[in-house]
Amino acid sequence: MDALDPNDLQAVWLTLKLASVSTLLLLLIATPLAWWLAQSGKWYKGMVAAVVALPLVIPPTVLGFYLLLLMGPRGIVGELTVALNLGRLPFTFAGLVVGSVLFSLPFAVQPIQNAFEAIGKRPLEVAATLRASAWDRFLSVALPLARPGFLTAIILAFAHTVGEFGVVLMLGGNIPGETRVLSVAIYNHVEAMEYGAAHWLAGGMVLFSFVVLLGLYLAGSKFAKVVK
Amino acid sequence: MSEIKAQFKLQLESFSLDAVFTAPSVGVTALFGQSGSGKTTLLRCIAGLEHAAGTLQVNGQTWQDAATFVPVHKRPLGYVFQEASLFPHLSVRANLEYGLKRIATAERKVPMEQVVEWLGLGRLIERGDPAKLSGGERQRVAIGRALLTSPRLLLMDEPLSALDHSSKQEILPYLERLHRELKIPVLYVSHSLDEVARLADRLVLMEHGRVIASGALGETLARLDLPTAHFDDAGAMVEAAVAQQDETYHLTRLDFAGGQLWVGKVDQPFGTLVRARVLARDVSIATHVPQGSSINNILTARIEEIRDEGPDKVIVRMKVGDAQMLLSRITRRSRDHLGLAIGLDVYAQVKSVALMA
Numbered sequence: 144m145d146a147l148d149p150n151d152l153q154a155v156w157l158t159l160k161l162a163s164v165s166t167l168l169l170l171l172i173a174t175p176l177a178w179w180l181a182q183s184g185k186w187y188k189g190m191v192a193a194v195v196a197l198p199l200v201i202p203p204t205v206l207g208f209y210l211l212l213l214m215g216p217r218g219i220v221g222e223l224t225v226a227l228n229l230g231r232l233p234f235t236f237a238g239l240v241v242g243s244v245l246f247s248l249p250f251a252v253q254p255i256q257n258a259f260e261a262i263g264k265r266p267l268e269v270a271a272t273l274r275a276s277a278w279d280r281f282l283s284v285a286l287p288l289a290r291p292g293f294l295t296a297i298i299l300a301f302a303h304t305v306g307e308f309g310v311v312l313m314l315g316g317n318i319p320g321e322t323r324v325l326s327v328a329i330y331n332h333v334e335a336m337e338y339g340a341a342h343w344l345a346g347g348m349v350l351f352s353f354v355v356l357l358g359l360y361l362a363g364s365k366f367a368k369v370v371k
Numbered sequence: 372m373s374e375i376k377a378q379f380k381l382q383l384e385s386f387s388l389d390a391v392f393t394a395p396s397v398g399v400t401a402l403f404g405q406s407g408s409g410k411t412t413l414l415r416c417i418a419g420l421e422h423a424a425g426t427l428q429v430n431g432q433t434w435q436d437a438a439t440f441v442p443v444h445k446r447p448l449g450y451v452f453q454e455a456s457l458f459p460h461l462s463v464r465a466n467l468e469y470g471l472k473r474i475a476t477a478e479r480k481v482p483m484e485q486v487v488e489w490l491g492l493g494r495l496i497e498r499g500d501p502a503k504l505s506g507g508e509r510q511r512v513a514i515g516r517a518l519l520t521s522p523r524l525l526l527m528d529e530p531l532s533a534l535d536h537s538s539k540q541e542i543l544p545y546l547e548r549l550h551r552e553l554k555i556p557v558l559y560v561s562h563s564l565d566e567v568a569r570l571a572d573r574l575v576l577m578e579h580g581r582v583i584a585s586g587a588l589g590e591t592l593a594r595l596d597l598p599t600a601h602f603d604d605a606g607a608m609v610e611a612a613v614a615q616q617d618e619t620y621h622l623t624r625l626d627f628a629g630g631q632l633w634v635g636k637v638d639q640p641f642g643t644l645v646r647a648r649v650l651a652r653d654v655s656i657a658t659h660v661p662q663g664s665s666i667n668n669i670l671t672a673r674i675e676e677i678r679d680e681g682p683d684k685v686i687v688r689m690k691v692g693d694a695q696m697l698l699s700r701i702t703r704r705s706r707d708h709l710g711l712a713i714g715l716d717v718y719a720q721v722k723s724v725a726l727m728a
Contacts, residue, residue: 265456268420271443272450273470274520279444283469287460 151340153320154328155347161236161324162304165243166251169300170293172244173251177292178281180252181259196249203246207313210242214314234316239324242310250299258292259285294362302355306348373430375400375524375556379416381423388412388423388580394573396430396524399550399557401567401588403599404577410560413577414526417558418450419443429524447478449517451527455509457501463512464496470520480521489552490515490545507538511545518549525557531566546570547727564604568592568648569727574599593696595678595688600698605686606650607696609724613643622667629692633667634724646727651686651698653722658709660718668721672697674713677706687711689719697721 180192198206213220214232221231232238262285270280286293308326315322317331325344332341373396381388388409394400402410415421419434420443427435434441449470457466467486471479487493490511495504504512510530517525530546531539543566550557550570561567567574567588574591576584576599584597589608592599599605611625611632623637625645637645661669672689675696680686685706687699697719711717 265452265454266458268443269450269452269456269458270469271420272418272448273516274444274473275469276442276444279473284458288458290460 148340150319150323151328151344154323154325155344157236157320157323158305158325161239161243162301164240165247165304166297166301168240168244169247169251170297173248173255173296173300177252177255177259178285180256195252198246199249203307203309204313206246207242207310210238210245210310210314214238214241233314234318234322236315236321239311239315239322242314243304243307246307246310247300247303250303251296254292254295254299255289256292258289258295261292262288291362295359298355298359302352305351374428375417375430375558376428377413377417377425379413379423379425379427381412381416381421381425383412386412386580388416390577390580390582392575392582392585394556394558394575394585396556397554398572399559399570400573400575401571402558402560402575402577403564403567403571404562406562408577409580410562410577411528412580414528414558414560417524418448418526419446420450447520447523449520449522449525451510451514451517451525451530453529454533455506455513457504457509457512457516459501461501462499463492463501463504464499466501466512467492467496467516467519470516474520478521479519481518483519486515486518489518489548505538506534507541510534510538510542514545514549518553523555525553525555527557527559529560529562532562543569564592564599564602565648568606568608569646589696593688593698595676595686595698600651600678600686600688601680603652604650605698605700606648606653607698609647609649609695611645611647613637613639613641613645627692627695629695630670632670632721632724634726637726648725648727649697649721650723650725651700653724654697654699655720655722656687656689656699656701656705656709656711657718657720658711658715661720664720666720666722668724670697670719670721672717672719674711674715674717676713677711679703689717691719 176195180188211233212218214224215221216231224230224232232241266284266288267280270284275283306326311322311324311327317323317327325348329341329344332344375394375396378391379388386409390409390413402413404410412421416423416425417427419441422440425435433439434446458469461469492512492515495508495512498504501509501512514530531542534542547569559570571588574585574588575582576591576597578598584591584594591597593607594600609627609632611627613623614626614631615624616636621636622633625632625634625647632647634647639645670691672691674687675690676688678686680700683703684700685703687701689697689699691697699719
């Protein structure tokens with residue numbers, strides 16, 4: 144069996160970096176978005192929810208294709224990033240982060256939104272009668288009570304980004320150290336008939352996914368007990 | 372100045388609130404009515420949890436008018452919800468301290484030890500997790516949590532209705548104690564005449580989103596033009612002082628202006644004020660001094676009002692002494708046979724007295 148070469152290790156490292164950065168950004172974006180979706184009674188709430196959920200149903204390659212066009216030289220986002228002196232995003236790590244965040248958005252928003260909705264109005268009303276301002280209520284009541292939702296969101300977003308292939312390939316290509324993530328590396332090995340190395344990487348990913356899910360369920364049942 | 376003046380209008384899908392009332396800023400005012408009469412909605416409007424059109428003044432401070440709406444967290448009130456709604460992620464102590472920590476030190480007028488003592492919270496705090504408390508215990512913690520914000524107005528929304536009978540009995544003495552010791556006004560929402568008779572000083576009666584009557588508890592409960600007089604457990608309220616103990620027969624004499632009542636032994640010192648209810652169905656009327664009766668309490672009374680109640684019954688309001696009212700539910704036939712009429716002096720025979728404390 145072929146052992147892993149330094150390029151593979153680089154891909155593993157890059158993947159973990161991409162997943163960490165994306166998850167962090169996702170939390171920052173998904174938390175206010177989920178709060179708004181859970182609280183708002185606006186008529187366009189359904190529309191926003193549908194747009195957020197879109198990556199669940201459209202194929203990754205399709206999302207990647209449109210992102211490539213948008214961020215490319217003639218795309219609106221592309222022109223903007225060039226005008227802002229940020230350069231072009233496709234085929235860069237930053238571009239992958241943008242793609243991953245969009246693609247994993249529903250996996251982060253939905254568990255958090257469900258957790259916020261499950262709290263209901265009452266605890267927040269109680270906190271208000273106990274002199275807590277809106278921001279205080281959010282921090283001292285809503286966030287801690289939604290903790291299981293956050294845990295699920297972090298794990299799902301991270302794992303989903305680790306396993307991402309279609310968006311990455313369309314948007315980032317195959318540049319070692321910059322955009323060649325684990326899934327692309329596996330693809331390369333298989334193309335080159337290097338099944339041994341592919342096994343190492345693929346098996347590692349299966350194991351990783353299993354550990355993540357196991358952790359999720361164990362934590363879930365623990366939290367269920369605490370909350371009850 | 373020293374009162375609560377509220378006026379609210381709110382149109383919801385299936386319900387409209389159009390309520391005006393004034394309550395003094397001492398004692399317990401009960402908002403009483405059937406479910407769906409709008410009492411909880413009115414209480415939520417007062418707290419600012421519901422944004423209705425209207426005005427609200429509490430002790431001369433405007434909490435709401437056309438130009439003002441003080442947000443909930445800036446109103447110096449305490450709110451006890453129907454369900455205790457303790458924060459599950461916080462310990463019992465942290466729940467109690469949640470509001471306390473959010474008010475300025477100078478505003479903390481209700482000390483923790485006092486609340487712990489009033490509500491018997493010492494052992495509950497030691498248990499740590501609110502999930503380990505019973506329903507009644509949780510509600511006690513919730514009341515303590517609200518009191519610790521040193522509110523200038525305490526709002527209680529049917530705090531007993533989610534509890535089973537034994538939890539209710541467990542918590543009522545605490546509420547009665549608060550009633551005696553608290554110096555702040557309390558608005559207490561309830562649909563139980565029994566609870567109201569125990570705890571309230573004044574009554575605001577609601578029906579279909581409107582206030583149909585308000586006044587002192589005893590007077591209002593004795594008004595025959597109000598639906599409360601026609602409930603099955605309608606009756607008059609008596610506030611009387613412990614005056615004599617009869618050790619032989621294990622009885623206690625309670626005195627009120629214009630009369631006295633013998634009741635089962637009340638283990639309280641002389642002069643203690645006791646509340647009792649005399650239900651209309653437990654009072655019968657005689658036109659002559661009844662002879663050889665087993666009934667201990669026979670009071671002289673004057674008939675003030677008689678109202679028909681259904682095809683067979685009438686309800687009679689009588690006055691004992693200068694102020695005490697009694698209600699009696701009798702048959703229409705008895706009224707005619709005895710020739711009962713307004714102004715007639717009669718003997719009211721009280722079959723039983725329900726002590727409230």
